[in-house]
Amino acid sequence: MTYEPINEEERRKLKAMIVEMTNALARMDSEREHLKEIASVAVDEFGIQKKVINKLARTMYKNNYADLQAENDHFEFLYEAIDAKTGE
Secondary structure: OOOOOOOHHHHHHHHHHHHHHHHHHHHHHHHHHHHHHHHHHHHHHHOOOHHHHHHHHHHHHHOOHHHHHHHHHHHHHHHHHHOOOOOO
């Protein structure tokens, strides 16, 4: 792989972009921590499993409840079909 020489203006521009990206990553880390804190409070207050709290939030955010419902119905059908007791 060959690398093109980079002039001072390009170097500054690239560095600014990388700094902006690292700032965004720091904000993402902070938001992830905030989500964990909210989920922990919900677990404590309502006694619902953390994975269920997180799934509720993701489903509401993605607005894909109907898709999940259809996927779960299909999963149930397939699981029951392969795990049916045949009396053998």
